[in-house]
Amino acid sequence: QLDQDLMTTLLSGDGANDVSMIQAADIGIGISGQEGMQAVMSSDFAISRFRHLKKLLLVHGHWCYSRLARMVVYYFYKNV
Secondary structure (H helix, E strand, C coil), X not given: CCCHXXXXXXXXXXXXXXXXXXXXCCEEXXXXXXXXXXXXXXXXXXXXCHHHHHHHHHHHHHHHHHHHHHHHHHHHHHHC
16 A cells, blocks of 8 residues: 555646646646636646646756755765
């Protein structure tokens, strides 16, 4: 059985019907489009098209991982 604290959920939505799911997820991505701006207004990140989702996950995810790794190394350096 998996521990619920270890899981992180990401949800992407593009309409008003996705707002409650975006707010319930740990990370919400709103896609602006023809259905309105409700999903964008309630999300953590906003993109204009679904094709930008790949870059958001791969590039920005890598940057976040890199920053976190540098912070951990710096933490050990300052405390040793």
